[in-house]
Amino acid sequence: MEIKNIKQTVASEQYDFLRKNEHLGNNIILLTLGGSYAYGTNNEGSDLDVRGCALNSKREILTNENFEQFTNEETDTTIYSFNKLITLLSNCNPNTIEMLGNKPEHYLQVSKIGQEMLDNKKLFLSKRAIHSFGGYANQQLRRLQNALAHDKYPQEEKEEHILGTLNSTMYDFAARYTNFEEGKIKLYVDKTKKAEFNTEIFMDINLNHYPLRDYKGMWSEMQSIVKSYDKLGQRNSKKDDAHLNKHAMHLVRLYLMCLDILENEQIVTYREKEHDLLMYIRNGKYQKSDGTFYNEFFEMVDEFEKKMKYAAENTSLPKTPNYKAITEFSMSVNERVVRGEF
Numbered sequence: 001m002e003i004k005n006i007k008q009t010v011a012s013e014q015y016d017f018l019r020k021n022e023h024l025g026n027n028i029i030l031l032t033l034g035g036s037y038a039y040g041t042n043n044e045g046s047d048l049d050v051r052g053c054a055l056n057s058k059r060e061i062l063t064n065e066n067f068e069q070f071t072n073e074e075t076d077t078t079i080y081s082f083n084k085l086i087t088l089l090s091n092c093n094p095n096t097i098e099m100l101g102n103k104p105e106h107y108l109q110v111s112k113i114g115q116e117m118l119d120n121k122k123l124f125l126s127k128r129a130i131h132s133f134g135g136y137a138n139q140q141l142r143r144l145q146n147a148l149a150h151d152k153y154p155q156e157e158k159e160e161h162i163l164g165t166l167n168s169t170m171y172d173f174a175a176r177y178t179n180f181e182e183g184k185i186k187l188y189v190d191k192t193k194k195a196e197f198n199t200e201i202f203m204d205i206n207l208n209h210y211p212l213r214d215y216k217g218m219w220s221e222m223q224s225i226v227k228s229y230d231k232l233g234q235r236n237s238k239k240d241d242a243h244l245n246k247h248a249m250h251l252v253r254l255y256l257m258c259l260d261i262l263e264n265e266q267i268v269t270y271r272e273k274e275h276d277l278l279m280y281i282r283n284g285k286y287q288k289s290d291g292t293f294y295n296e297f298f299e300m301v302d303e304f305e306k307k308m309k310y311a312a313e314n315t316s317l318p319k320t321p322n323y324k325a326i327t328e329f330s331m332s333v334n335e336r337v338v339r340g341e342f
Helices: 003-010 035-039 058-063 082-090 094-100 112-119 128-152 155-170 212-230 239-264 275-282 295-314 323-339
Strands: 028-034 049-054 069-072 077-081 107-110 185-191 199-205
Touching (some): 003 107, 028 094, 028 112, 049 082, 058 323, 077 082, 082 094, 082 323, 094 128, 107 112, 128 155, 128 295, 155 199, 155 212, 239 275, 239 295
Parallel strands (some): 049 077
Antiparallel strands (some): 028 049, 028 107, 069 077, 185 199
């Protein structure tokens, strides 16, 4: 679908919620493409994903009402509130930081404040990308490996994979949950007495006078990761091959994006230079007739891991983003909303 047709589609009645929803309408400061169209890896069967940001209203800002995001599943549209998006961007969240690195023509709507956010995108870049992108890439790799290995995948190794993903997720807990200090929740693999396991993940927790809702949020994230691994490993139809190849492609794309951030301090969402490689992977060229992948693919992944490790050790990015500048930008925007000056 050409960008002209995409704009016509988004302007159609099907997307009227963008203009009529109380949280959206004139509050939208950024509207752009997500998914395969944003990456340049779309094919004939690709769905149109729309992503964006809407300012929190004056009432929400002054009364601390909780509007975080709007989702329309029918059109695969997600619009984040400004305050929620600022938090996600500060954590270098892969699904949102990519919104700031799209091709110019892929922005369907950009207000004055939306342009300010794009102009200040480097504020959100930090070494957190190592864990956010790395953790996401690790999850994609384990998902791929588990699916390929069926029930023969060693249970002990599976536990180690789950632990790695959990630890990557926990890295950002301090930034997202009240008074959470690194080490307050310690996860590790040890031998178990359970008949169905040889080893399993255990936890030591040292939290006192801790908000229940924050703990519920952390527990929910960890539980979701464990459940996602438990659902893997079943490949009973050819349609699964397309999903596996898509996972493999996104794994490489995540490494490429992270390397751009660490080495060049740039967010490059549309992968023009690597388009052929990514489509080669998505079209199953690295997959054997029996559904497994050629060693060449995993050797390539190993090389990306080495490059990312080197980039992580040598990047000029700060350990954490410029919180002071981010807070000042956020305050400036919310103050303009309260004054009715946006």
